[in-house]
Amino acid sequence: MYDKLYSKITDALVEDGYIVIENALEPALSQELSQISKNITKYKNAGISHKSTLDRNRRKDKIYWLNEDDAVTCKYLSFTKGLQNYLNRHLYLGLKYYESHFALYEANDFYEKHLDAFKNSKNRVVTTVYYLNEDWENSDGGELVIYDKNDIQIQKITPHINTMVVFLSEVFPHEVFISNKERYSIAGWFRVDEKGLSV
Ligand SMILES: O=C(O)CCC(=O)C(=O)O
Ligand SMILES: [Fe+2]
Numbered sequence: 001m002y003d004k005l006y007s008k009i010t011d012a013l014v015e016d017g018y019i020v021i022e023n024a025l026e027p028a029l030s031q032e033l034s035q036i037s038k039n040i041t042k043y044k045n046a047g048i049s050h051k052s053t054l055d056r057n058r059r060k061d062k063i064y065w066l067n068e069d070d071a072v073t074c075k076y077l078s079f080t081k082g083l084q085n086y087l088n089r090h091l092y093l094g095l096k097y098y099e100s101h102f103a104l105y106e107a108n109d110f111y112e113k114h115l116d117a118f119k120n121s122k123n124r125v126v127t128t129v130y131y132l133n134e135d136w137e138n139s140d141g142g143e144l145v146i147y148d149k150n151d152i153q154i155q156k157i158t159p160h161i162n163t164m165v166v167f168l169s170e171v172f173p174h175e176v177f178i179s180n181k182e183r184y185s186i187a188g189w190f191r192v193d194e195k196g197l198s199v
Helices: 001-017 028-040 050-057 073-089
Strands: 018-021 060-066 097-105 111-114 125-131 142-146 153-157 164-168 174-176 182-189
Touching: 001 018, 001 073, 001 174, 018 153, 028 073, 028 182, 050 111, 050 174, 073 097, 073 125, 073 182, 142 164
Parallel strands: none
Antiparallel strands: 018 164, 060 097, 097 182, 111 174, 125 164, 125 182, 142 153, 142 174
């Protein structure tokens, strides 16, 4: 059902290494996911399990890992499973699994510039970020800013509902600018290591 989108993402990853897609999924699904993200009561500080104080200076978001507990989340995960299979078939990426979490940035939260994976670290290979915010104004901040390998800014993305960003995890430094209000998203990573063996 999403084959056209899979093919567009695949081509962009080969040509540019990243893509920004507005109106990415079925509108109804984006609405349902947005609702779920707002109803989650178990958001936890990100990075709390390791080096928490350092991480908390660099990133302020709260997260909740996706699981297959509800039908709506399963629909999202079936989209990502399809993308994983497509990327493996067409680019031989050898992606083993996808991990993802809802993220909540409250007012004044941000995520400093970082890479999602170090070069040749052989874990996270492709990053996805999917936004869930209706009526986002420029003055609300919270943009995702993507840099190239020379640290030149190449994209500034408004976290508007149903916008999806996909990029190569080892290549693009990126940051989340200070958000001036609650900002909801799903961040996810396709990985090439075996599930359960990662640190
Ligand atoms: O929410 C975003 O725009 C990006 C989040 C991010 O970079 C991350 O969670 O690693
Ligand atoms: Fe990131």
